[in-house]
Amino acid sequence: MTALRKAMHDYKRKNVRWFSDARNRLKAFSTLSFYISSLAEPVASKQAFIWCPKIDDEMRLCGGNFISNLHLSATFFEGGKEIPDNFSPNAKLYILAHGHERMPFFTCANTKWTAREITEMLVKDGLSTEIREIELLVCHAGNSVNSIEEADKLLVLAASMKTASESEKVRLRTEYARINALNTAVPKPLHFENTDPQNPVDLEKMLLPLAAQLSGALKEYGFSNFRMKSYKAPVSQDSSEKTHLGNNSVSPAGVRIDLESQINKDAKVKQYQRERGGAASKYARASDFPEYSVIWQ
Incomplete structure (x- = not known):
């Protein structure tokens, strides 16, 4: 509003007769309308949006949850349908799908896709090669899932x-x-960069994490300026705000990961669960556990 008031002040100063007749008033309002649009467009173009290769009832419900709680663009984009070009490279893309515990696939709606197939869909749908931020809402996309x-x-x-x-x-x-x-x-799934010293695994014999495969495929298609976040854990379909009864604390809405299986393996998770009680570790806020995320560039 400050910028708009300044624009109006400057326009009236330069056009002292702006309100003298209908023609001048129309010109003034047209100029201000254009200015308002120029302010609003960058905000809209930077808005984060979510894309899924194939939307069924389950994905529609899940996508709606993320759109509401993460304040994303209201449109849930589906593979095979054009992504509008009004999203600037600064907009953040969320990719929603299930992961697979044993094979390098994105899955949903009884269909599987490799990282290359997902890349080809995104390219065909018109995703800008200048996109800078991508986040995978895909279980175990940061893990190696098999040899x-x-x-x-x-x-x-x-x-x-x-x-x-x-x-x-x-x-x-x-x-x-x-x-x-x-x-x-082979442990399932495996933290690719941090194997268990009690059960060493030759990483050269392991599959690259799905996110690493997608990152490589995107680069082959000309994407080069992006950062891709993935998780070394199951990603929860529920991103809503949570109240922990154990200590009456509130966990704000955000991406959540299921760390319940790590309670007896990770001291931090165990303490988190003990303090908060209930299903705290099952719906752990991802930002509270950055060690379970991995960035690919």
Whole structure:
């Protein structure tokens, strides 16, 4: 409002007869309208927005939760539909999907996509290659979810499922379960850059985290100035404000991660749960645990 008052003052000073007749008044109001638009446009273009490769009822509900609690653009963008070009490179993109605990896939609506396929969709939808900030609302996107060798076996079976008959699919699912059950040597999922010293893993034999794969694919398509945040934990679909009954504290709305499985492994998580009680660790605010996020550039 201060900028608008100044603009009005300057205009009246330079155009002393601005209110003398209808023509001058119309010109003044047109000028001010243009100025208001010029102020509003950068604000709108910087607004964060959310995109999902395929929206079903579950994703629609989840996306609406994030839009409301993170104050995102009201439109929930879906793969295959154009992303408006009024979002500037300063706008933040949230990508919403499920992760996979054993294969490098984005999943939702009974469909799977590789990092390259997601990149191709974003490019086709018109995402600016100058986008600077991306956040993945995808479980375990910052983790390595399998060894390369075991994942390759599962990927072959997954590819075969696409053209298999119903009877053949039964056999493939059985084989998938057998391979997965035998794969006990690899923790699931794994903090790629910080393995358990009691159970060392050769990282060269591990899959790159899904976020790292997406980052690499985006760079191949000309994206170069971005920072991508991902999480080494399940991402909660509930981002609303929480009240912790244990200490009557309020956790503001924001991205939340499920750290319940870490209570007996991580002293910080254990203390967090003890102090707050209830389901505090299951809906931990991600910003309270930066060590469970990883940035790719």
